[in-house]
Amino acid sequence: MKCAVLTGIRKIEVREVPDPQLRNETDVLLKIGVVGLCGSDIHYYLAKQTSNQVVQYPFTVGHECAAVVEKVGSAVIRVKPGDRVAIDPAVSCRKCDQCLAGRPNTCRNLLFLGFPGQLQGCLSEFIVMSEENCYAINEEMTLRQGALVEPLSIGVYAVKLLDNFKTETIGILGSGPIGLSVLLAARVTGIPLVYVTDKIYERLDVARNAGADWVGNPDKSDIATDIQMQESSLLDAVFECCGDQDAIDQAIELLKPGGKLMILGIPVTERISFDISKLRRKEICIQNVRRQNNCTQTAIDLIENQQVDVDFMATHYFNLEETKEAFELVAGYRDGVVKAMIQLG
Numbered sequence: 001m002k003c004a005v006l007t008g009i010r011k012i013e014v015r016e017v018p019d020p021q022l023r024n025e026t027d028v029l030l031k032i033g034v035v036g037l038c039g040s041d042i043h044y045y046l047a048k049q050t051s052n053q054v055v056q057y058p059f060t061v062g063h064e065c066a067a068v069v070e071k072v073g074s075a076v077i078r079v080k081p082g083d084r085v086a087i088d089p090a091v092s093c094r095k096c097d098q099c100l101a102g103r104p105n106t107c108r109n110l111l112f113l114g115f116p117g118q119l120q121g122c123l124s125e126f127i128v129m130s131e132e133n134c135y136a137i138n139e140e141m142t143l144r145q146g147a148l149v150e151p152l153s154i155g156v157y158a159v160k161l162l163d164n165f166k167t168e169t170i171g172i173l174g175s176g177p178i179g180l181s182v183l184l185a186a187r188v189t190g191i192p193l194v195y196v197t198d199k200i201y202e203r204l205d206v207a208r209n210a211g212a213d214w215v216g217n218p219d220k221s222d223i224a225t226d227i228q229m230q231e232s233s234l235l236d237a238v239f240e241c242c243g244d245q246d247a248i249d250q251a252i253e254l255l256k257p258g259g260k261l262m263i264l265g266i267p268v269t270e271r272i273s274f275d276i277s278k279l280r281r282k283e284i285c286i287q288n289v290r291r292q293n294n295c296t297q298t299a300i301d302l303i304e305n306q307q308v309d310v311d312f313m314a315t316h317y318f319n320l321e322e323t324k325e326a327f328e329l330v331a332g333y334r335d336g337v338v339k340a341m342i343q344l345g
Contacts, residue, residue: 003124004323004342005058009048012324015058020128025075027128030085033143033345035123036064036151036314037330039176039243041114043268045327051270053116062121063089063113066146068345069134070126078131085134086146087122088153088296089113094132105157105293123323125344135296138304144341145303148177148310151339153292153299155181158239158262159189160295161287167236169193171227171254174242175200175207175215177313177339178264182239184308187211195235197223197250198242202336210312218246224253235259243267249275257282264289316340 001019004012022029041061043050069083079085092099092107099107113129114121137146159182170191172179175198186194187210196212198204204215214230216223228234234256240247243265251261252275261284278284292299302308315338318326326340 001125002320003060004062004320005060006044006055007058010045010328012045012327013058014321014323017124020126022071022073022128024130025073026131027073028069028076028079028131028134029071030067030087030127030129030134031070031345032065032067032122032125032127033084033343034066034147035062035342035344036147036177037062037326037340037342038064038151039178040266041121042327042331043266044116046331047268050268055116059116060121060123061114062123062342063115064147064150065089065113065122066137066143066149067127072131076131079134079136083136084141084143084146085136086149086296086300087113087129088133088135088292089122089150090291091119091130091133103293105290123320123342125320135300137300141300141304143345144314145310147341148313148339149296149299149303150292151177151313152181152184152302152308152310153295154178154264154289155183155185156299156302157292157295158182158264158289159185159191161262161289162237162260165237165260167191169195169231169235171195171197171235171238171251172207172212173197173238173240173247173251174244174265175203175212176241179239179241180207180210180313180338182241182264183207183210183212184302184310188302188307193231195227195231197247200333200336203338206312206338218250223250227254237262240265245272248272252278252282252284255282255284258285260285260287262287262289313339314341318342320344
């Protein structure tokens with residue numbers, strides 16, 4: 001089979017490698033149809049080491065995908081050959097204290113698709129996953145939408161973490177695919193007012209069209225002042241979705257006393273900092289958001305029931321041989337790209 005592998009910084013090759021094999025009775029052989037490029041994939045493309053993650057070449061990245069079931073192990077009951085599926089890329093052990101407590105996203109033995117030192121990614125014609133990671137989608141749902149389930153499920157989980165927290169106004173800092181997924185989840189749950197920022201004007205237009213009440217560019221104006229003019233009490237919660245120190249600082253400015261800072265962005269550095277005086281005086285609560293935690297099916301249901309429309313996030317399409325072009329496009333934030341999709345089917 002063919003797969004796209006990182007062979008160095010900004011180097012990708014399409015290679016022929018052996019087909020994967022079923023090894024366990026609950027394994028599923030998947031023929032990949034569509035792969036979405038994530039910001040973390042770009043981190044590995046641009047640097048050998050990101051925070052404490054070191055890429056060992058050659059390495060296949062990619063974790064946002066949808067596929068068709070090719071073959072199943074003898075004990076598989078969730079799916080059958082021919083089924084179209086969305087994939088949860090996080091493989092948890094289902095046995096540790098975290099899994100048993102309903103937190104498979106912080107599993108002690110977690111393995112993740114396309115994560116250095118864990119599992120090879122899905123930018124290949126075939127992969128093998130456990131049946132627990134395969135979610136059947138209906139005939140009306142496209143494989144493209146199936147691949148977008150993964151970022152949407154993160155947005156769904158992030159908003160779900162606000163349950164029992166009075167939330168009427170939120171900010172989303174960064175309107176890439178994760179920020180937009182938070183926006184969609186916030187809208188479907190009925191949060192009344194959503195403020196969105198980004199440094200790329202095209203993405204602000206996308207956010208506005210997707211339901212943002214207000215958008216702003218921090219490179220062009222003082223966002224905290226602009227929002228406070230409309231929300232004198234400031235915001236109940238802010239979702240930091242870009243992994244940028246300036247955005248984290250801005251989030252503290254935007255939050256009202258007792259507000260909640262939701263950290264989804266993945267910094268490329270090992271450490272970030274906070275103004276502890278402002279954090280303490282406002283009694284800000286910090287909530288890290290780790291992937292999707294059992295929200296994959298919820299995200300599928302939202303798409304299948306037409307409660308959210310994710311198609312607008314897929315802005316550019318490439319085939320496997322054009323993978324390097326796709327990475328360069330996303331790395332450079334060119335041509336208004338939101339989500340680049342690699343089509344293998």
